[in-house]
Amino acid sequence: MRTGDWHQGPDGVVAGGVALAPGEYELVLRPRDESESRTLPGEVGVVTLDLTVDPVLESEGLARDAVRMVQAARRQAGLHVSDCVALDIDAPPDMAAAVETHRAYVAAQTLAVGVTVTVAAAVSIRVTKAPCS
Numbered sequence: 001m002r003t004g005d006w007h008q009g010p011d012g013v014v015a016g017g018v019a020l021a022p023g024e025y026e027l028v029l030r031p032r033d034e035s036e037s038r039t040l041p042g043e044v045g046v047v048t049l050d051l052t053v054d055p056v057l058e059s060e061g062l063a064r065d066a067v068r069m070v071q072a073a074r075r076q077a078g079l080h081v082s083d084c085v086a087l088d089i090d091a092p093p094d095m096a097a098a099v100e101t102h103r104a105y106v107a108a109q110t111l112a113v114g115v116t117v118t119v120a121a122a123v124s125i126r127v128t129k130a131p132c133s
Contacts, residue, residue, distance in 0.1 A: 062098035063106055066091070066125075070110045073125045084132035087112040090120035 006015040008027070013020045029046055031037030037048040053061075070087060079085065087110060089099055096119045099106055107115050113130050 059098040059101055062095045063102035066095060066099050067106055067109045069123060069125050070127065073127045077127050079129060084111045084113050084130050085127040086114045086130040088116045088126040090118045090124040093119050
């Protein structure tokens with residue numbers, strides 16, 4: 001019943017105070033909102049995701065995007081995976097703020113011994129091989 005006036009007991013399902021016989025009902029798990037939830041295989045449960053993106057998550061995501069772009073710039077520059085770099089990032093205000101907030105993370109993920117961030121209209125990343133400190 002969609003009204004929620006039912007329960008499953010040891011003898012079957014009772015809906016609206018009436019016991020239903022086997023074959024008179026079918027128990028099916030369905031998420032309330034398919035855009036945020038899915039039924040697990042075998043209908044053993046439902047998984048629901050909280051899709052709310054708050055400013056902290058957005059900042060972390062932008063910092064991770066910056067790391068991905070730096071790694072691409074490192075590859076394009078022909079740098080070895082263990083090479084340390086000096087990093088110059090020009091980025092729009094939101095990404096620049098995210099890189100500043102997560103500076104240690106960006107540096108650690110990219111082996112940057114120095115990170116310079118400048119606010120700009122578009123993203124531009126320059127990596128220069130540097131001695132590891």
